[in-house]
Amino acid sequence: MTGERKAIKKLAGETAIYGFSTIIARFINFLFVPLYTRYLSTTNYGVLTEFMAYIAMFQVFLTLGLETGCFRYANKKEHQADSVFSNAIVSVTIISTLFLFVMLFFGKDISMSMGYADYYKCYIYIGFILLFDCTTAILFARLRFQYKAWKFSIYKTLKIITEISCNLLLFLWWPQYAVSHPDFFLANFVSLTPDFSYPIFSIFISTIIEVILFIPDIIHLKFKLSKKLERELLIYSLPLMIAGLPGVMNDFLDRVLFRFFNVDQSIWRADLGIYQAAVKISVIMSLFVQMFRFAAEPFFFSKEKDKDSKHLYANVMEYFVAFCMLAFLGIVFYLDIIQLVVGKDFRAGMGVVPIMLFSYVLMGILFNVSMWYKLSDKSYFAIYITLAGLLVTAVINIVFLPIYSYWAAAWGHVASFLIMLILSSYFGNKYYKIPYSWGKIISIIAIALGIYAINLLIPVIFPHITLLPKLLIRTMLILVYIALYYYLYIRKKFNIKTLLQKS
Numbered sequence: 001m002t003g004e005r006k007a008i009k010k011l012a013g014e015t016a017i018y019g020f021s022t023i024i025a026r027f028i029n030f031l032f033v034p035l036y037t038r039y040l041s042t043t044n045y046g047v048l049t050e051f052m053a054y055i056a057m058f059q060v061f062l063t064l065g066l067e068t069g070c071f072r073y074a075n076k077k078e079h080q081a082d083s084v085f086s087n088a089i090v091s092v093t094i095i096s097t098l099f100l101f102v103m104l105f106f107g108k109d110i111s112m113s114m115g116y117a118d119y120y121k122c123y124i125y126i127g128f129i130l131l132f133d134c135t136t137a138i139l140f141a142r143l144r145f146q147y148k149a150w151k152f153s154i155y156k157t158l159k160i161i162t163e164i165s166c167n168l169l170l171f172l173w174w175p176q177y178a179v180s181h182p183d184f185f186l187a188n189f190v191s192l193t194p195d196f197s198y199p200i201f202s203i204f205i206s207t208i209i210e211v212i213l214f215i216p217d218i219i220h221l222k223f224k225l226s227k228k229l230e231r232e233l234l235i236y237s238l239p240l241m242i243a244g245l246p247g248v249m250n251d252f253l254d255r256v257l258f259r260f261f262n263v264d265q266s267i268w269r270a271d272l273g274i275y276q277a278a279v280k281i282s283v284i285m286s287l288f289v290q291m292f293r294f295a296a297e298p299f300f301f302s303k304e305k306d307k308d309s310k311h312l313y314a315n316v317m318e319y320f321v322a323f324c325m326l327a328f329l330g331i332v333f334y335l336d337i338i339q340l341v342v343g344k345d346f347r348a349g350m351g352v353v354p355i356m357l358f359s360y361v362l363m364g365i366l367f368n369v370s371m372w373y374k375l376s377d378k379s380y381f382a383i384y385i386t387l388a389g390l391l392v393t394a395v396i397n398i399v400f401l402p403i404y405s406y407w408a409a410a411w412g413h414v415a416s417f418l419i420m421l422i423l424s425s426y427f428g429n430k431y432y433k434i435p436y437s438w439g440k441i442i443s444i445i446a447i448a449l450g451i452y453a454i455n456l457l458i459p460v461i462f463p464h465i466t467l468l469p470k471l472l473i474r475t476m477l478i479l480v481y482i483a484l485y486y487y488l489y490i491r492k493k494f495n496i497k498t499l500l501q502k503s
């Protein structure tokens with residue numbers, strides 16, 4: 001086995017380990033969809049979606065981009081890893097504590113201005129969630145740097161188990177118990193009937209457990225603070241944070257804009273809830289992208305100085321795209337079954353699932369391509385690229401949400417990731433050229449989308465076809481994709497340049 005193949009095999013193994021906890025987290029979130037879509041109304045689920053969007057955006061801001069910054073500086077010989085991570089932890093903890101104080105002192109006023117006056121405690125929970133989550137994000141990054149994938153996975157899994165337990169307790173036990181025990185202490189923290197405060201409170205409790213798990217790591221971490229190192233870390237990381245903020249806003253801005261631009265302002269929360277249910281189905285794809293990122297980021301940095309590192313990065317991209325398109329077909333072809341996990345009131349939005357799935361494929365390709373500015377210390381390019389994506393997201397949603405509602409939101413994701421991918425590829429080719437085989441990558445995507453298009457013809461050709469025969473045909477189409485990929489790419493039969501020359 002060549003050194004390159006060993007490296008790719010190691011990356012795949014670590015991706016699987018990191019993915020274990022990530023898969024559980026996203027899978028549990030997926031399993032909670034039936035719970036939420038049956039116990040919560042579309043309106044209530046829409047409110048939860050809005051809150052979670054704000055949490056996601058503030059997480060990027062409060063971590064200051066220091067996760068990636070830590071990988072960059074901890075790999076340099078002139079710095080001690082503990083010193084790098086301890087400086088990052090102190091910086092993140094200070095700014096997150098300041099945010100918590102804002103929630104403690106102004107949460108009630110903010111809740112009234114947003115129309116959630118009875119739920120101001122949720123704002124305090126969010127303050128603590130962000131403090132604990134952002135601080136432990138640096139500690140999780142340290143585990144990744146130390147290649148402690150199993151420990152990372154175990155800690156994440158324990159946090160998930162806590163969140164699961166709290167959600168089940170609140171939804172399935174507490175409302176009935178509260179009828180006869182309205183003065184029970186839990187009534188001081190959540191409502192007596194199921195609403196969006198239940199999931200938020202569950203996350204709050206899980207982050208407390210997360211901090212407790214890391215106490216031994218914090219005790220054994222040698223805190224060596226350095227103003228010079230902290231300044232270098234922030235100079236490198238803040239552009240990534242600034243870039244990451246528009247990046248996460250690309251993911252969640254549409255949820256915020258529903259409040260202002262939806263087709264029917266009287267039902268914007270309900271439409272947002274329906275849209276979020278479709279996004280939750282699509283999250284299966286973003287799950288793989290996330291678990292790949294956890295393993296790939298430190299891997300790419302560690303291989304930077306190797307002779308054939310750029311060739312390795314290019315090969316990783318091809319395998320990544322091939323698997324993503326296989327996952328795309330697997331999800332959309334069995335969507336008739338998968339959608340049953342969603343409550344009936346939420347199934348109107350299932351048509352956007354293929355669009356969202358493809359947007360997550362583009363997101364994963366963008367992650368691979370965007371490594372060039374992290375590896376070349378040109379992280380400021382991330383700002384321009386993601387701001388362009390954010391602009392596309394904002395324009396499409398502002399113009400088309402009033403006409404097409406969540407359909408516009410879904411296509412906004414595709415357009416945003418696509419423009420960022422084009423820009424990142426252009427600048428990467430100019431400043432840090434990686435020999436991606438774009439002809440091969442595009443052909444893999446085209447084959448998968450072609451097979452998906454054939455699937456759309458099934459009800460046209462067989463108008464009275466039942467579910468089972470339809471699933472059998474779709475399964476055969478997936479096998480066709482696998483066979484074509486093996487024949488054209490694994491056996492090296494496909495060469496786009498030769499094909500173009502012949503034509």
